[in-house]
Amino acid sequence: MDLTRRKILTLGASAAVSAAALAAGTPLKALAQSARRIKWQNWSGGQSCLPEARLAPGTAGELAALLKEAPRPIRPVGAGHSFTALVPTEGTVLSLDRLSGVLDADAENMTATFGAGTRLGNIGKALEEKGQALINMPDINKQTLAGSVSTSTHGTGAEFGSLSSYITQLELVTASGEVLTCSPSQNTEVFEAARVSLGALGVLTKITLQNRTPYKLTRRIWSLPFDQMMEEAESLAAQHRNFEFYYIPYSGMCLAITHDETDEDIRPRVSTDDDDAVMTLKALQEWLGWAPSLREYLIRSELEDLPEEVYVDTSWRIYPSERGVRFNEMEYHLPREKALDALKEVRRTIEENNIEVFFPIEFRFVKGDDLWLSPFTGRESCSIAVHRYHEEEYEPYFQAMEPIFRAHDGRPHWGKLHTLGADDFAALYPRWNDFLKVRRALDPEGIFLNDHLRHVFGEA
Structure with a gap:
């Protein structure tokens, strides 16, 4: 691509105008119609789309408001390290980058709460300063925490589960804009479904993990x-x-x-x-x-x-x-x-x-x-x-x-290439229908379902 200095300045000005309009409260539909569409693609370049809107809320409340009028389908995106078509949409690509960082640390129970968009590579040092460490990690640390748990990303070790298995609590913003706190004792069924959800139940905003002392x-x-x-x-x-x-x-x-x-x-x-x-x-x-x-x-x-x-x-x-x-x-x-x-x-x-x-x-x-x-x-x-x-x-x-x-x-692996569909997964997962029931209850209109997920879940 031939990017001259003038083109770069033009693109930069366009992005600045869009950001200023969003900050000033311009309706999303008007913003989407006026702003230039920007291509999204994953890390490998194998998946891409040209969404109508690309949004990055900074709080759960801001996210809840955006969900009411953002172009659909709405797909949350982490770092783009999945190879399957989990993100591509003609509607809205929803970045979690502004929902990041260590939000709280419980020294007694050795748990910590993170913004869902926190990159794995930014967790280690921050946790160490709190006297904690992840129990296990994948061998790539570029992903976001939300993207990792939503696809059951894992490291190695016969005694260690995927990152999802260490979640003790999470916060989920649903299609209706409701902010749910979920744990083994609160919104239990949603918690069971949301620990590995492919981003199909709503948008994760906070995730609490069980940790240990540094080592x-x-x-x-x-x-x-x-x-x-x-x-x-x-x-x-x-x-x-x-x-x-x-x-x-x-x-x-x-x-x-x-x-x-x-x-x-x-x-x-x-x-x-x-x-x-x-x-x-x-x-x-x-x-x-x-x-x-x-x-x-x-x-x-x-x-x-x-x-x-x-x-x-x-x-x-x-x-x-x-x-x-x-x-x-x-x-x-x-x-x-x-x-x-x-x-x-x-x-x-x-x-x-x-x-x-x-x-x-x-x-x-x-x-x-x-x-x-x-x-x-x-x-x-x-x-x-x-x-x-x-x-x-x-x-x-x-x-x-x-x-x-x-x-x-x-x-x-949910984030790696495969050719399976809903009938295959129903045979592979004993709780498949339980997940579908929760998904339909939380998102009856399917605003979080792109073409790939409709195929995966067998939704028309």
Whole structure:
């Protein structure tokens, strides 16, 4: 795009006028008609829309007023790190950025309340100053808290559930503008449904999490052959606080990563940016895709000689990894007893069919829960995630992977690409109809449903 200085100034002036009009109380419909539409797209660029309005309320009361006249469908947006079409709408994209920060901390019960738009990457230090820390974290910290819990985003560790499982209370603004405080003892059914809701019940404004005292972790990274990993994965998951591994396609090798609590002095990692390694794998695919055996020999030789890496830091610095190389992703959560067999089939399918892929395949352990729409409900689980470079077509690769995941009773991550619909989910989730009942009661007109969610929930 050719952006001259004049164009930049024009766009800036337009945005300033729109902001001033909103602050002055200009009716939203008039504002939407007069303002230039601004494209929204997610992190990977795979999802986009041109909404009539883009709004960012600063309080629950302000949000309640906006919901009465904002163009519909209304879709809340976090950081745009979901790959499914949860956000795209011709109506209103509703940013939670102004609803952020640590709002309250209870030292006695080790809980803290956050604005729903708080980025995960901004939680660690702020919580530490309050004498608290998250019990577990995902490996990407760019998401908002609301987006993370709404899709049951998770880290790894056989004894740790998704972020949603640590919610003790939440505040939800419904389609009618009602502000509900929900907990195990207050608006109980809404609380059960809202801990994983896809943003389909209303808009989360506050979230209270169960936390713990701050702690340090030792992170260890080393390589070992795929067959050895298949034999040792369960024991490694039992021995370590957090354990995950990656299989490097066309290498026969895995990278293992463990975290364990420690009192050692901090020894920080020099860099958390693994983009160079990913792009090297991409180059090898381009150069040697025609020669899988040679490609495997080169990657395996490099990984076999990879020195073990060990470092120590505070938990919130250990968990996240920088992901500068953009991709699209499919992730399924499988019963723990079936997951390793599924991964073996994934590897076999890729390499016997010479499918072009270079991104490592991620394998994690997650504790089961009883949340209505949690992919981990009712069973101990493992997740398998496959990635495709954002400039490449992902459909052929994911179409080859999804039947494997489904054959092993997998449930898709709500924020990752899949092809399932309402009938599929009704068979996968025992409390599916209970969720639909709550959803219809809170939003009978479906103002929070875009095309994707109408398909997911089977709504006409």
